[in-house]
Amino acid sequence: MTTQDFAAEIEEAFVADDWTTVERAASAWQQGSGESVRDPRPAFALNIVHLLRGEIAQAWTFHAASLAEPEDIERVRAWLNEIRARRGDNGSLHLVMGLFLSQSGQSEESIASFKQAMTLLPASPLPHFFYGQIMERAGRSDMAIKAYREAVRLGPEFTAARTSLGALYQLQGQLEQALPHFREVVKQRPKDAVARAALACALAAQGKFEPALTEYKEAVRLDPTNAELHCGLGKFYEDRGRTELAMQEYRAAVQQDPDFAPGHVAIGWLLLNKRKLNDAMEAFNRALRADPNQGRAYLGIGKIYAAHGKTEVAVENYTKALRLEKDPDAKNRIMNELYMEGTTWDT
Template sequence: MLDREFRHFKTGRERSDAGGQSDNELTAQERAVLGDKLCDEGRVEEAIIHYRKAVQMEGGNAWFRERLGDAYAYSEESAKAVAEYRKAIMLSPRRAEPHFSLGEVYRRHGKLEAAVKCYRKAVYYNPLNTFYRYKLGDALAQVGLIDEAILNLEIAVQISGTDGFYHFWLADLYCLAGRLSDAIIEMQQATIFCPQDAYYNLRLGMLYMRAGFPQDAIAAYETAVRLKPSDPAYHAVLADAYSAVGRVEDAAKHYSMAAKMDSYDAVNLDRFRRQASAEGK
């Protein structure tokens, strides 16, 4: 699918942005390129017009079909997107991208098993694409195939070993599988390669707490709080870790900070109540 986000736009009449060239003189390739430009600008419905004309001119071009499917997918015309992706696959069955894009549409509509089949084909035809493996692994985990999910993320980590994103998701799968030590190792790698990611540090702290290492959790949580000081939940979990090692004053300080930031946060309400009770004594 298109690697872009499209803004909301007002539908207008068809217009040509081909540098003064007459609309009728555009080749199919030029129309497809113009469609890409319009999509980049958020003018998806106008892009669809040009992609459709490119397809009318060269109906056997799988790439044009795929781009039209992408535009339909982003305009939430899923049935039309599926039809174009299937046509693209029929024309060029060994191209990975339309399989992947078809899987994305299926997943969006909750058809996880159909999505898994498409993701598997995408990975088969492009085994070095780590993002395809991540999406396959995530879908596999959701349908209960955790071992196959882990295998795909392990391969993704082997391919892109310095990308913290894949270490993070592999850690998440290890945690689901009950492999806590492996999860900690991968989450550590995620924080090494993405040291400024507050959430990765938060999750590392949670794993340490689960494993019974509150001192290590404190270090991870303190980093998370330093990176994202305005989040009350981060202060609350740091306070929990301080409480676990008997650092009562430090815990009270961060419970209080969390309460002042968002005293109506239901997730932390019990912590805030404990803090209020302690202050009232």
């Protein structure tokens, strides 16, 4: 098949809301078009398929191959505009255009496309879900919750919408509203380790520690190679004062992924609190080699230098920590903690 044949088949599948055919044709296009010049369009089509399935990691891989460069963005835009000119008002095409715009730095422009898709696809939860994501990124939590709720109403088994709704409720401290959604996701996908961890986090926030521990352990059992899950369980243990078990999980995290910077930071702080300053310094430095933007690693290093009486170097590291911390509440906690220790300066 030629490039034109693959493009025509995907166009037909877009209009027919046939994502299985889109995936098959785009995969074949990538592998066998025979074109000497790289074409971003099949990767974009696969990006859309994975987004609609809620497979974010896979979608991101194809995003890098289709929407990372300005010339790729323009080629995909021209292709979609040609399809829309031929096909007219079609709900699936509006949905695809909304996803294109939202992933290419044009979130504001994507809103109209998602709203058109809502009108033309009244039974689909997808436009409501992706519109909710735009609203959440814009800080419009009220609008995001409304959109996610509508997505869940239209698609009760749409786990991505339930997870997003639960997470947003939890972020706002509405734990009673969050928990039923996390529980339902686990019920629908009992082998989903990340869903188990999300439920565990919500249970712990509500003070239901035993069921939270059960869910954290099950999450790690289901996906023992996931460094983030080990770190989450470690944090749960640390918050309960069970530092030895916490250290075991943090070490398991970095064993699974030696470049997992948060695990090294967590190890560093446990060691620092035990006054094992040299070991803590090594852990913080490993974290910064993996990710130079780990503010809490700089904070820990600053405390180590302060313990050695090297105030000037300590302050340099404190300043880096504060500059890297984006959360105003976390930044204030750091400032208050340092003030209580007698460290003050202008940042």
